[in-house]
Amino acid sequence: xxxxxxxxxxxxxxxxxxxxxxxxxxxxxxxxxxxxxxxxxxxxxxxxxxxxxxxxxxxxxxxxxxxxxxxxxxxxxxxxxxxxxxxxxxxxxxxxxxxxxxxxxxxxxxxxxxxxxxxxxxxxxxxxxxxxxxxxxxxxxxxxxxxxxxxxxxxxxxxxxxxxxxxxxxxxxxxxxxxxxxxxxxxxxxxxxxxxxxxxxxxxxxxxxxxxxxxxxxxxxxxxxxxxxxxxxxxxxxxxxxxxxxxxxxxxxxxxxxxxxxxxxxxxxxxxxxxxxxxxxxxxxxxxxxxxxxxxxxxxxxxxxxxxxxxxxxxxxxxxxxxxxxxxxxxxxxxxxxxxxxxxxxxxxxxxxxxxxxxxxxxxxxxxxxxxxxxxxxxxxxxxxxxxxxxxxxxxxxxxxxxxxxxxxxxxxxxxxxxxxxxxxxxxxxxxxxxxxxxxxxxxxxxxxxxxxxxxxxxxxxxxxxxxxxxxxxxxxxxxxxxxxxxxxxxxxxxxxxxxxxxxxxxxxxxxxxxxxxxxxxxxxxxxxxxxxxxxxxxxxxxxxxxxxxxxxxxxxxxxxxxxxxxxxxxxxxxxxxxxxxxxxxxxxxxxxxxxxxxxxxxxxxxxxxxxxxxxxxxxxxxxxxxxx
Numbered sequence: 001x002x003x004x005x006x007x008x009x010x011x012x013x014x015x016x017x018x019x020x021x022x023x024x025x026x027x028x029x030x031x032x033x034x035x036x037x038x039x040x041x042x043x044x045x046x047x048x049x050x051x052x053x054x055x056x057x058x059x060x061x062x063x064x065x066x067x068x069x070x071x072x073x074x075x076x077x078x079x080x081x082x083x084x085x086x087x088x089x090x091x092x093x094x095x096x097x098x099x100x101x102x103x104x105x106x107x108x109x110x111x112x113x114x115x116x117x118x119x120x121x122x123x124x125x126x127x128x129x130x131x132x133x134x135x136x137x138x139x140x141x142x143x144x145x146x147x148x149x150x151x152x153x154x155x156x157x158x159x160x161x162x163x164x165x166x167x168x169x170x171x172x173x174x175x176x177x178x179x180x181x182x183x184x185x186x187x188x189x190x191x192x193x194x195x196x197x198x199x200x201x202x203x204x205x206x207x208x209x210x211x212x213x214x215x216x217x218x219x220x221x222x223x224x225x226x227x228x229x230x231x232x233x234x235x236x237x238x239x240x241x242x243x244x245x246x247x248x249x250x251x252x253x254x255x256x257x258x259x260x261x262x263x264x265x266x267x268x269x270x271x272x273x274x275x276x277x278x279x280x281x282x283x284x285x286x287x288x289x290x291x292x293x294x295x296x297x298x299x300x301x302x303x304x305x306x307x308x309x310x311x312x313x314x315x316x317x318x319x320x321x322x323x324x325x326x327x328x329x330x331x332x333x334x335x336x337x338x339x340x341x342x343x344x345x346x347x348x349x350x351x352x353x354x355x356x357x358x359x360x361x362x363x364x365x366x367x368x369x370x371x372x373x374x375x376x377x378x379x380x381x382x383x384x385x386x387x388x389x390x391x392x393x394x395x396x397x398x399x400x401x402x403x404x405x406x407x408x409x410x411x412x413x414x415x416x417x418x419x420x421x422x423x424x425x426x427x428x429x430x431x432x433x434x435x436x437x438x439x440x441x442x443x444x445x446x447x448x449x450x451x452x453x454x455x456x457x458x459x460x461x462x463x464x465x466x467x468x469x470x471x472x473x474x475x476x477x478x479x480x481x482x483x484x485x486x487x488x489x490x491x492x493x494x495x496x497x498x499x500x501x502x503x504x505x506x507x508x509x510x511x512x513x514x515x516x517x518x519x520x521x522x523x524x525x526x527x528x529x530x531x532x533x534x535x536x537x538x539x540x541x542x543x544x545x546x547x548x549x550x551x552x553x554x555x556x557x558x559x560x561x562x563x564x565x566x567x568x569x570x571x572x573x574x575x576x577x578x579x580x581x582x583x584x585x586x587x588x589x590x591x592x593x594x595x596x597x598x599x600x601x602x603x604x605x606x607x608x609x610x611x612x613x614x615x616x617x618x619x620x621x622x623x624x625x626x627x628x629x
């Protein structure tokens with residue numbers, strides 16, 4: 001099939017809340033979608049454009065002129081807004097539209113590919129519901145030629161595109177999207193910036209806290225939306241090396257495959273705590289598919305020998321039990337070849353996924369692999385850090401810290417090592433794990449996280465570590481910005497979602513916090529039990545004490561002092577005094593100075609005054625003597 005390159009203005013559009021609308025009224029939603037498609041087709045043709053694809057609830061079109069593309073998009077949004085104004089709010093179908101002027105590759109059948117198309121799709125995701133977002137290249141052609149106003153929202157780092165993209169939102173008068181009129185800053189900031197002034201400043205600043213710092217998130221928040229594409233469970237690869245000490249190596253390959261798959265938003269990838277429950281077991285894939293609710297299973301084995309590595313992998317359809325593909329990879333045993341094998345497996349999985357949930361280019365995979373280390377010893381330290389986060393203990397913390405500090409000396413350009421070291425330093429400060437005489441572990445965490453971001457600005461892990469450092473340094477505006485960037489880069493990392501959820505809960509954003517936690521649990525049904533700490537906080541501060549106690553009992557870390565704090569509070573609020581005092585006794589064994597330092601502990605987590613006093617109320621009822629403020 002022949003292809004040719006050309007310059008074109010690309011329009012990419014996607015319906016907002018399509019899944020919710022279908023669940024509410026399939027027939028009505030399909031009718032509305034077909035009417036919207038008809039509108040798109042007519043307007044596109046009227047402006048000299050060509051409709052290329054209408055897969056699912058999306059629209060892709062090209063124009064010979066950026067001016068025509070933007071003018072067409074504005075007309076479409078005005079017409080859709082007029083239609084929606086006649087409908088109940090829960091039945092309105094709004095579209096986001098992105099427009100880019102760029103180089104594309106056109107095939108004989110008329111389909112188009114390339115960065116020019118990919119940028120338009122990413123800009124669509126940055127648009128408001130009912131809005132339009134255009135690239136800098138498109139803006140340069142349109143400025144002054146249409147009676148429109150534009151708002152520059154900065155240079156955006158978008159997925160799978162190496163350079164930042166200048167982005168502008170088109171001001172559309174009469175937008176019917178009620179969320180645009182909603183104050184978005186946290187309560188403290190709202191006191192300082194009232195009403196319309198606060199909203200305008202937020203829009204100018206790029207709405208730093210839009211995705212993270214809401215107490216009442218909208219239904220269609222992209223951070224809370226579960227992936228729409230095919231679901232995949234990656235089972236632990238079997239270690240066939242004959243040496244139990246090499247078990248970690250097979251586990252590491254499995255985890256790396258899971259991590260890289262989560263970069264692709266089209267895929268619903270179960271987290272490692274869920275799939276590792278099946279390690280060493282003979283699995284009936286059809287039964288497993290029903291248990292986990294997944295369509296595909298990836299399984300395989302690793303055989304490591306001196307100088308060589310062999311990895312086998314196979315993708316199975318859990319409904320039919322059919323093997324969609326199976327491959328054996330044998331390579332020299334070097335870090336580069338190990339990661340190359342992982343990338344090949346990911347490419348096969350994506351290519352074999354039957355339903356067309358969008359093209360995923362090889363460029364994204366190559367970009368991910370280019371940021372990795374060439375030193376296997378360094379990579380081992382990152383694996384240790386991941387193990388620590390699955391079950392945080394002082395012993396695992398010390399092992400990971402020592403290893404990562406050596407790793408960043410051996411390979412100072414490995415972003416992931418610096419990011420994980422920042423998290424380790426954070427926990428040294430916040431939980432008091434393995435404190436050293438050297439001062440300011442949070443300062444070290446901030447320095448390591450900044451180093452991680454500088455080395456790889458497209459790494460969600462790097463921005464996550466920086467967000468955490470800012471949070472515990474009480475720099476909440478910077479936390480919000482970095483958390484936003486983290487979730488933009490990867491909204492489907494269960495660990496990050498759960499961790500951010502806990503932080504937001506202490507800030508008083510309880511509804512947002514529990515929604516993020518539920519998504520994390522959906523992505524990782526066999527998650528670490530510390531996820532229930534956030535569930536406890538939600539119910540406790542909603543004064544639902546029975547539910548709070550149930551969550552505290554499911555948090556299975558009795559040797560961790562916060563677990564005992566929560567048990568004491570819940571028992572006390574329920575009037576179960578004897579059990580509350582037993583929890584207090586365990587707490588004092590673990591942390592004798594907790595009563596005198598309780599306010600300091602809650603201050604570390606940026607707790608609001610209301611939340612702090614409610615927490616202390618439960619502890620006092622449990623019999624803990626806490627000095628007055």
